[in-house]
Amino acid sequence: KQWYQRRVRVPKKLLDSLQRVLNSCVRFVYGLHGHQESYLPYLSEMHVLPIEQRIKFKVCLMGYKIVHGLAPGYLLEQVPVDDELNVIHATRGNSCRDGLKLKY
Numbered sequence: 001k002q003w004y005q006r007r008v009r010v011p012k013k014l015l016d017s018l019q020r021v022l023n024s025c026v027r028f029v030y031g032l033h034g035h036q037e038s039y040l041p042y043l044s045e046m047h048v049l050p051i052e053q054r055i056k057f058k059v060c061l062m063g064y065k066i067v068h069g070l071a072p073g074y075l076l077e078q079v080p081v082d083d084e085l086n087v088i089h090a091t092r093g094n095s096c097r098d099g100l101k102l103k104y
Contacts, residue, residue, distance in 0.1 A: 015051055015055075019051045022043070022048070022050070022051060023035075023039050026039050026042045062075070
């Protein structure tokens with residue numbers, strides 16, 4: 001399992017269902033008939049991430065917002081952030097997890 005899947009529990013059945021809905025949208029937008037071998041080229045053209053990558057992105061984005069005080073108040077209250085925060089500037093080689101210093 002990926003690190004974000006251990007923290008954000010989404011059943012595989014639900015992920016598959018959501019991906020099927022996204023694939024149906026691609027077929028509708030592009031007027032495709034039947035199922036395709038891969039929908040990735042179409043998703044890339046539409047600037048849409050596949051479901052699992054969308055979840056990872058949203059988790060990273062929310063973590064960033066929490067650490068930098070940009071998240072909604074109810075989240076800032078729920079997630080304690082270390083007072084002596086040393087944020088590592090993320091590069092393409094780092095995952096967002098490397099830059100977060102939460103009290104867990």
